[in-house]
Amino acid sequence: MNQGKGFWESLPLFPERASTLASEVDTLYFFTVAVAIFFSLLVAALVLYFAVRYRRRHPNEVGQPEKTITWLEITWSVIPFLILMVMFVWGAKVFFIAFRPPSNAVEYYVVGKQWMWKFQHPQGKREINDLHVPVGQPIKLTMTSEDVIHSFFVPAFRIKADVLPGRYTTAWFEATKAGAYHIFCAEYCGTEHSRMGGTIHVMEPRDYEAWLEQDAPTDERLLSGEELFAKYVCNTCHYPDSSARAPILYGIFGEQAELADGSRVLVDENYLRESILNPTAKIVAGYQALMPTYQGQVGEEELIQLIAYIKGLEPAGGGEQTASGGSTAQETAP
């Protein structure tokens, strides 16, 4: 890998920068490094200078009596504090950028498992440990784990987010440069933690399209969300004019659901997940707690398919047609 390069080139001092977030993080980093270097040098220089300049010259010497200078104490509390506030505000800004995906982000799904990463493209294509993405397209990752906590980390993108069992977490990025970059698992997860990695292949959009056309490299095909919806007989209760029995699921995603106890909750992935696995936890206003729990029946990946399917159901009126159009069915890839 490092052949033909000199020592300094082979000594990596800075990671590749391949996402829109990377430069934001780096600029902030340079600022804090500058602060750190300034204060470290300042302290080191003063300590060394004083230690030499005032070194003891004869054994019975003592230092000058000290006086407390209150304004000095205040100064050297306030100045660092102000610098710290700059760091805090700036850091928080970058943090919000990193955790608030843009509205045009395309959604990919990630399932972590001891010790591999499973990915699913919005078009339904699935991969393990390798992930292909197009340049210049904001991508939102919705992630969960089948066992312990993992953490999805791509140094070149400067993103990292823990992946937890039992719920969904998100991360997003927009790649800026074609190439192959490391994926690491950054949360210790057992024996092969250090090998739970992979490669993210950033491609030009055209190449990505071509790549998508190829046959899915993975083996057996998972049932699509729509198929699962039928398999688990969800559709016996939830169908477009079922409103008396169970709520209609068209267009609920991203809206507020009204609950029996009068409160409202946002319908997001975690809410859908809970509605399927633990239906009694939040009862929709006007309905009975009829729905059975699917805990232990639906696997993580199936859940993702189901949730993706429900998310794709366009508001009522669009009808069945639209529903499957926006779903995860592999056949309907554009």
Added chain:
Amino acid sequence: MISDAKPDRQTWGLDHQFDSVDQQRESSFLGMWIFLVTEIMFFGGLFATYIVYRGQNTDGFVAGSHELDITLGAVNTAVLIGSSLTMALAVWAAQTDRRKATVWFILATILLGGVFLGVKVVEYGAKFEHHLVPGPEFHWPGPEKTESVQMFFNLYFLMTGLHALHMIIGIGILAVLAWLAWRGVFSASNHNLVEGVGLYWHFVDIVWIFLFPLLYLLGRSG
């Protein structure tokens, strides 16, 4: 000048590191209170866990709490408060040089503590019968998610169990204390130990004062 010949060094129980009885007394009480603060934080961790999980599993917690017997819980609260009273009276008796009364009040405290634990055993037994003890045997017929109800019982057993453990330790200490009191060790000028144990006992009472509403009462009206 402080020397070994200082008169109050001859009084019972002045340790060598102290200069006076007052210093010793203040030190032991400060020590006892600091110990109780650690106990607050110890149970505090459990209370914090309870609060978080109750927020996440409200329906399961409400359902679980309906399985508890309010009457037994309330009676036990009264018993424990009663034992706090007898403990306080034991301290009073020691402070006012009433040897026999001290012994009797301590014994009454032990007795009430025993009653409390006995009731607890009855309650635990009922949970076993109804398969409400967390673990593989746990069975929940209601519509609430089993895990949620089980979480309630996890915390129920952990919190009341650790509380009961504190009572058992307390009863052991009280037994020793009763014996010492009977031997006439305590007097108007020397009762730090009785007071110290009293603080501990009252603390255990306070924990229960919070456990009772949290476990038995919340969500009853719903």
Added chain:
Amino acid sequence: MSERQGPRRQHYLNATWGLKSWLLTKDHKRIAILYLLGITVFFFIGGLFAVLIRLELATPAGDMVQPDTYNRLFTMHGVMMIFFFLIPSIPAVLGNFLIPLMIGAKDLAFPKLNLASWYIYMLGGSFALWAMFNGGVDTGWTFYTPFSTTFSNSYVIATALGIFILGFSSILTGLNFVVTIHRMRAPGLTWFRLPLFVWAQYATSLIQILGTPVLAVTILLVAAERLLHIGIFDPALGGDPVLFQHLFWFYSHPAVYIMVLPSMGVISELITAFARKRIFGYQFVAFASIAIAVLGFLVWGHHMFVSSQSVYAGVVFSFLSMFVAVPSAVKVFNWTATLYQGSISWDTPMLYALGFIGLFTIGGLTGVMLSTLGIDIHVHDTYFVVAHFHYIMVGGAIMGYLGGLHFWWPKITGRLYPVFWSKLSALMIFVGFNLTFFPQFLLGYMGMPRRYHAYPEEFQVLNVMSSAGATILGVGYLIPMIYFVWSMRYGERASSNPWGAVGLEWETTSPPPSHNFLEPPTVDHEAYDYVRRAQEQRVA
């Protein structure tokens, strides 16, 4: 031991003889020595694990040990170093020895409790060692659930129990110190006349008292979940693994100040003694200790920025983290200012003190970088974090510990150690340390995750540098071991005040008598009053 020169003088070391007189002692000074033995053993065990870690990481392929073994190595390295070495180190050894001496008391308030604390410490240590010899633990020192409760196949409970037991020792030591400092001060020794080491110990004790119990319940919950297979933190059983992290860090963040505050106290003593000058801004330094202890409880969430904790909680914790840096800055600046117009000697303890200031500053400033949200996303759980905490714990806290040990060794043993070797090893430790851990900052920003047994090739150069540094560092730590032991028999006898320092501990003999002072002291002046002392000497 003492038959060599002069008339035999009674002191705490030769007051009684025999193993029993040590194992049943209630003398705080002897208990300090018992702790010193235990702590040294645990440090070298922890160090041995570090050596193996660095050996494995010298090459990118995970070829020296199995991944499972590696996971056990860093876990036990962390557990040994944090819980069994660094947390007890300064409080239990130097604090135990010095607090009664510094405040002019005959002993701690509860000597029996003090001895009991040592036994509890050893019992906890035995549990951890037992677990280690049976195969160890592989959860990381942070014991994150649900891995630790459901997935790990190692001795989680035994180790956790060891830590649980040890916690009581820590609590009781803190309790003992607080009561002692409140109630046992010599006449005239007001709070603002106390040495700053005592202030620092007081602040440390507060954390031990208020934080440790929460760790204790958390461990109980983990053990209950693992043992009884009930769901407390495991999401498969309805639990929330993030709650574990909250409870764990509620203790473990403040615990980092248990590790560094005593060291800061030592540094205040060293700087004043070797600059022969009262500390600059005494009250500010004193209150900074308390401020750090209190604020330290408000920031734990900065370990969880990417853990799926709420984004808003992350912002709150980041904001609060910034506040802890201010009292730390106040301390650093005051130490530096104390040097100004001092009379500075370059004795070995002072070398450690100067090293501490620089390395702590770097460690602290990188800590502040970590608490900056935007940066932590990238460097969380990478070697940047590893470098940060070793800078503070090894470059900071251990420098303080070793500096203190070198400073008070003549008081503890009545002997001097060889100057040349001590300065050489201080230098080696400083150089070796920086070589070991500075490259790790670069590695971290490059993206090398921590707890990795194998890593991509491009990280090798920096890793080799780090491993090379660790060798120098290791040898640097061995040398003091040798000359300290040597000095106990062959070292030159120390006078009662070999450094010309002020402080009550220097007014009694070296080693001190069993009851510390021949005459009970009274105090009528401030701490570190070198000017007054010089005048007295001139008069005399």
Added chain:
Amino acid sequence: MSVHVTPIRVYLLIFGALMVGTLLTVWAAFLQLGAFNDIVAMAIAVTKATLVVLYFMHVRHSTRLTKITVVAGFLWLAILVGLLLSDYFTRGFLAG
């Protein structure tokens, strides 16, 4: 140092108050107060605990240091719970 001896009357009075508090809290639990049920229950519990601390445990007549110690204990518990809830209350604010 004089030891303050609390008269028996005070102990009995406090005991009575605690008993009343217990009955009150059971009674209040069955009222339909919505979210206020929790608040009422906790308010009663805090009152009862305060009575025990002040009178049975003699804090009312103790030194300032003891009072500070007690307050610190509960304050730290409040820190733990408060900051913990800062996470749990704001989860999911930033959805989408």
